[in-house]
Each structure stands twice: as C-alpha cells, then as structure tokens.
Amino acid sequence: QVQLVESGGGLVQAGGSLRLSCAASGRTFSSYAMGWLRQGPGKEREFVAAISTTGGSTYYADSVKGRFTISRDNAKNTVYLQMNSLKLEDTAVYYCAAGISSSRIRSGVVTNWGQGTQVTVSS
Numbered sequence: 001q002v003q004l005v006e007s008g009g010g011l012v013q014a015g016g017s018l019r020l021s022c023a024a025s026g027r028t029f030s031s032y033a034m035g036w037l038r039q040g041p042g043k044e045r046e047f048v049a050a051i052s053t054t055g056g057s058t059y060y061a062d063s064v065k066g067r068f069t070i071s072r073d074n075a076k077n078t079v080y081l082q083m084n085s086l087k088l089e090d091t092a093v094y095y096c097a098a099g100i101s102s103s104r105i106r107s108g109v110v111t112n113w114g115q116g117t118q119v120t121v122s123s
Contacts, residue, residue, distance in 0.1 A: 010119070035096075036050075037110070048061055
C-alpha cells in the first residue's frame with residue numbers, strides 16, 4: 001500500500017487560507033486516485049475532495065465547492081488541498097487518502113489513508 005503523510009495544518013482565522021500537502025511513498029503514486037477526507041469534533045468522517053490519477057477530473061463536497069481546490073503533482077508524488085475562505089465549520093482533522101478511482105473516494109471507499117493533520121479555524 002502507498003504510504004501517505006499529511007502536513008500543512010494549523011490555526012487560521014475565519015476567512016483565511018491554508019494549503020495542505022500529502023507526500024506519498026512508493027513508485028506507483030500515479031496509479032492511485034487521491035483525495036481528502038475530514039472528521040470534525042463529534043462528527044463522522046466525511047468526503048472533502050478527490051482527483052483522478054492524471055488530475056483530469058476532480059470532485060468536491062457541496063460544503064467546500066468554490067472554496068477548496070485539490071491538485072496533484074505526480075512527478076513529486078504529492079497531492080495538495082488549497083483551502084480558501086475558511087469557515088469555523090471547516091475545523092477538523094484532514095486525512096489524505098488513496099483509492100482505486102476518484103468516484104470510489106467520493107463514496108468514502110479508500111485503499112489507504114494517512115495519519116491526518118489538524119486544521120483549526122478561529123473567529
């Protein structure tokens with residue numbers, strides 16, 4: 001399984017921006033669709049965004065459309081999540097995930113995921 005390590009989380013004010021990164025190990029990164037999931041305090045894990053193997057297709061949860069952007073750099077084995085116009089409701093642990101397809105990740109089905117990085121949005 002591909003190994004994933006998230007970074008870039010932290011404390012940010014509402015309305016601000018933050019960029020998360022996910023570094024993947026292994027030689028087959030480009031074979032995986034990638035995505036981001038999150039789990040807020042007292043809530044269940046939910047889908048945030050997904051991207052296809054080549055980056056040609058992306059999917060977003062309705063709650064983050066227009067504010068978040070997922071991208072990937074296969075040469076660097078890295079996937080990113082640019083988060084703009086952050087809201088208090090975005091506070092959560094964000095997990096990077098790998099899957100067989102972006103549609104599977106959108107449905108919450110993943111092959112592997114990282115340890116997560118905390119994002120806290122304050123007013």
